[in-house]
Amino acid sequence: MDTKFIWSTTQKGEKALLYKNYLYRLRRENQNGSLIYVCTNKSCPRVITLKNDAIIQCDVTRHNHDPRLTEDVQTVFTGLKRRVITDADQSIGKIHEEEVKKICE
Ligand SMILES: [Zn+2]
Numbered sequence: 001m002d003t004k005f006i007w008s009t010t011q012k013g014e015k016a017l018l019y020k021n022y023l024y025r026l027r028r029e030n031q032n033g034s035l036i037y038v039c040t041n042k043s044c045p046r047v048i049t050l051k052n053d054a055i056i057q058c059d060v061t062r063h064n065h066d067p068r069l070t071e072d073v074q075t076v077f078t079g080l081k082r083r084v085i086t087d088a089d090q091s092i093g094k095i096h097e098e099e100v101k102k103i104c105e
Helices: 068-086 092-104
Strands: 006-009 015-019 022-029 035-039 047-051 054-058
Touching: 022 047
Parallel strands: none
Antiparallel strands: 006 015, 015 022, 022 035, 035 047, 047 054
């Protein structure tokens, strides 16, 4: 079982974890100290269990949607590539900033 994940935040700024390109937020804490995280997509039933900041159990049900987060990230990179070629005189940092702004709006 692949248990690598990274800490992240939801759009509301809540603590969340990113696992295999899906974002999970905390639902509840069990009496034994383990934490139940649910997929941030409201209609998705997928949950994972954490203990001591490690994934100890992974629900086998599949997500009923695509990893939205990855789509957004890919949009940034695709736009970036295109603009780096056409706007060769602009700094890459500035172009990236503009592309991120577009997505946020
Ligand atoms: Zn899901």
